[in-house]
Amino acid sequence: MGRVPQKVTKVALAYLWSILFWMALASLSAGQDIFQLRERGLHTSFWTVLLVTYTVLLPTALLTPPIFAIVHRYPITKPIRFRRVAGYVMGSVVYIIACAVLRWILFPPWNSPAQRFEPRSFHGLVVETFHVFAGLIWNYTIIVAAAHAYEYFKRARDQEAELQQALATSELEALKSQLHPHFLFNTLQGISALIDTDTARAKTMVLKVSNLLRAVLQYGTSDLITLDEELKLIQDYLALQKMRLENRLELSWDIQPDTRQLLVPQLILQPLVENAILHGVACCRSGGWIQIMSRRVDGILQIQIRNSVGGRGRAGTGVGLQNTKARLKHLYADEAAFSLDLGSNGSAIATFTLPAFVSREGRGVPASNTHAH
DSSP: OOHHHHHHHHHHHHHHHHHHHHHHHHHHHHHHHHHHHHHTTOOOOHHHHHHHHHHHHHHHHHHHHHHHHHHHHSOOOSSOOHHHHHHHHHHHHHHHHHHHHHHHHHSOOEETTTTEEOOOOHHHHHHHHHHTHHHHHHHHHHHHHHHHHHHHHHHHHHHHHHHHHHHHHHHHHHHHHHHHHHHHHHHHHHHHHHHTTOHHHHHHHHHHHHHHHHHHHHTTTEEEEEHHHHHHHHHHHHHHHHHHHGGGEEEEEEEOGGGTTBEEETTSSHHHHHHHIIIIITTSTTOEEEEEEEEEETTEEEEEEEEEOOSOOOOOOOHHHHHHHHHHHHHHTTSOEEEEEEOTTSEEEEEEEEEOOBOSSSSOEEGGGOOOO
16 A cells, blocks of 8 residues: 555656646746747737746647656667667657647647737647647657666666665675685694693584584575574684693673574674784783673663683684674674774673664574665
């Protein structure tokens, strides 16, 4: 039911703009005509000339929206079809007849020498149509050309929007493909450190890595998954790190239950957790701690990763943090924010602020449906 009023409104606006345009053109044309008449010594009222001009251009204004609609449905595109060109040429005859009939119905014929309207007659219809024939052909040509120009503009705009969407999607997929190898490389690097010292633990970690990768691949076509699913991936990842760091790694969780079904980008937390381990735990002999928190406030999901800062750590490439910022930009435009700060107690605080989108089925969302902008 909602589509009908919207369509009626669209048609009404099309007629409104058409009438305003042609009536404004009629006013300019009347001003020019009155100037030429006075140069020839004819003293005709401006309002009379304006009314006569209106009688000519009002039918044109009424026929402009239908012509735009026809061009929208049957545009002349490359390769140029001769039948459509011929159709628009033949359409000029229909347009002239329609204009003449509309003018004859709406207004009585105008007698220019006598400067008055006369009773309607078939003879007056023919004579008046003959007098304005060239103008009608010119108006029809302008309308058809303008309609095609408008269609080409809309088509170019739509194609540009589609190309931008495709580019954003391809860039997002490139970021995800960059993230997964980076994540895998750093995890395998940790396993390699145990191969010579603790073979059994290294084998167990390899099995856990395979399980973790299987879970990651399960959401391979999804950009957004629930926070609960994301936390399970992070828990599996931290279990791997716990095997490597043992008691040096302390974990704490503060997850509000009403945030678990909210949608977050897949593996958005992993680079920050990895960064916390690399620069806050692994580099310190006594180890360190990591705390993961989530809150929902006024339609906003806030996630914080806090960690101790124990030493200088190893210099990294910053791929994870750059990837995080780029993914948020692609997925949410300016609706999401990310910051990384130092707390007052010497801790590091990574904060995500995301729109609180609720998962309908509690499962990942395909990439084609995730863009918020």
